[in-house]
Amino acid sequence: MPEPAAPDLVLASVRQPGGKDCLDIHIARGVVSRITAADEHRSGARTVDLGGRYAIPGLWDEHVHMTQWAMAANRIDLSHAASARDAVDVVRSRLADGRLSVAVHGENDGGSDPTLVGVGFRDALWADVPSLAMLDAATQGRPAALISHDLHCVWLNSAAAKRYGVHVDASGLLREEPAFALTRELGRLPDAVVDAWVDEAARKAAARGVVGIVDFEMTWNREVWLRRVSGGFRSLRVEAGVYPEHLDRARREAMRTGQDIPGGNGLLRVGPLKVLIDGSLNTRTAYCVDPYPHGGRGLLTVSEPELLALLVRAREAGFVPAVHAIGDAANQVALDAFEAAGIRGRIEHAQFVRQEDFARFGRLGLTASVQPAHALDDRDAADANWGDRTDRAFPLRSLLAAGATLALGSDAPVAPLDPWTAMSAATTRSGPDGRGPWHPEQAITREEALAASARGRRRIRAGDPADIAVLNDDPLGVPHEVFASMPVAATLVAGRFTYDGGGTVASEA
Known part of the structure; x- marks a missing residue:
């Protein structure tokens, strides 16, 4: 049975980014029921005074390997x-x-x-x-x-x-x-050990304003997450991805992307179908149009006919495909397959894209699930291997301008599970190493980065799920170094505090 809804709640004296006026956010049955001027017609619900802090839609990490991330810390x-x-x-x-x-x-x-x-x-x-x-x-x-x-x-x-x-x-x-x-x-360690690490990692993510993750751990993950929830996991929403070797099992069990998983207390859903079709830049296996300096063009690990067949099966089964494509040739193959299959979906990474392919992302209604921190981690490798073509590497602005939907993530453990790290990289194209911006023409704005980290939500509105992050400062106005490590005062999932600043924020009004 689903967990009972959190009691009704009023988040009092809170502002939205860019605003000066204080508001009250009313939450009922896990949903934002209304937003009013501060102190206006408060009901008898529990009221938490947030003292003029800023509330934003809760943040998602759209690409995580959660077990690997938890293990990496140990x-x-x-x-x-x-x-x-x-x-x-x-x-x-x-x-x-x-x-x-x-x-x-x-x-x-x-x-x-x-x-x-x-x-x-x-x-x-x-x-x-x-x-x-x-x-x-x-x-x-x-x-x-x-x-x-x-x-x-x-x-x-x-x-x-x-x-x-x-x-x-x-x-x-x-x-x-x-x-x-x-x-x-x-990774075959005792469940109790790994689950404790995952719970700790999720609590740390909640302390950064994260309300949900898309988990692409390379295994059949449904029962793993059900075990964690039954053991008390409550920090995040989780959409658990499925891999092609498990698609027939998922179809037999009538699973579909976006479906609530029974027994998941409202926190677990079926995620996308993850298909890897090339390798990575670090291993020089990303599949590219032009050869690498050392020779070879990388690897296409799923043939074009096989990919098309998989996308057709995904369409018939009700799964949203999430195709891993890093090299420009791999992105071309993925776009061709999406077009031929007549299905929308996601391209994971989209790190290197031909100029003539940008418009296809928008025309085909695709989501580019990108990891901006990789642009900083891999800039030297990209310059060394992709030469004078890196103006179209990690091309966030070009993808957004072409009409793609951007979804930001970390690919943890490849980068930290911290959306502020990703958003800082996306907006400045520079990191803490002191080097100047790398291809700053591909930067996006803070408003765009926040929306891409919150499933398109730019402001909290009535009718939204009460998945909310509360910040001490206005994310649109703070200096870059503050934005990169933004202090988070509290996080709520369905109106329930998953992080409350160590018990100092959620004080009664």
Whole structure:
């Protein structure tokens, strides 16, 4: 049975972005019932005085791998390694000082030494290259597997290759589907451990104003989330994606995108059908029109006829397709398939797009599910691999101008699950490293970024779900450095506080 609706509530003395007048937001049965001038005709409902703070529609992260994000916080962090040698030195030092826990170890197989798991390395610009021998020398027989920041590559040593029954060459690298399969295997920890980490990660997301996520964890995820909800998970709404290998099962169980999942307490819905058709920039497997400097055009992992057939099946089954396409050739293939199938949907990432393809996003009614922080993380790799064509890389302004719907996300753990990080990157095209903006002509406005982080909602209106973030400052007026780390005072989902500033905000009026 669904959880009972939160009691009626009035958020008193609150302003909307760009406004000066204080308002009262009335909430009934989890929905904004009306908005009035402050102190005007308040009912007998519980009233919380927000002292002139600012209320915005609650924020969504449209692309998350939630279990991987929760695990990443509990594994060896390799994100600052500037070379392969740096990465193995980090692993070696962790082995030497004994600062290891079950979180780092991964699967413990039959009582033998558990596997060391590291995350976040970026080898696209390393002057040296990973090798099996290098990692073997650092780990001295202890199984070790290092997962790249984009999840498309795993660097492992001989002991780990033997443990998991995989073949690696002298590089020690697995890419694409073999890497995904091993990553899933490394995640086989006790449910209670992982669920606790996920709950903690969700609470932290709620503290940043997040009310919902689209979870693309690479597994059959429905029962996982039902278990978490039955165990007390309440921080976020979750739309759980489905992958092609599970589409027949989903059809047999009459699942459709957007459908409430029974037993989910109103928090769980069926998400899109996720289809990966190319790789990533870091691994140089994103499928491109022109060859990479090192040779090759990347990988098209699903053929054009196969993709069209999948989209037709999705249309017949009531699923919204979400097609992973990073390279410009992959985006062309995805657009062709959407047009041929006669279905709307999402293109995940859309990092590199041909000039002649921008207009097709709008004409076909597609959503570009983009991760603006990647533009800053990958700018050097993009410049190195896509040369003088990066004016159309991470092209937010061009997509929006062409009529695409923008949906912002993080792809956590690739970037942090923090919408303010994404919105700051989208609006400034620069980060905390002090470098100037990268292709600032592709920036969007704060109003556009907020809407793209709130499913198109620009202001709170009567009839909206009472999914709300309360801010200490006006997000349209603060300096860039404040916007990037915007203080969040409170977050509500369906009129229920999921974060209340440590208990100091939700005071009775």
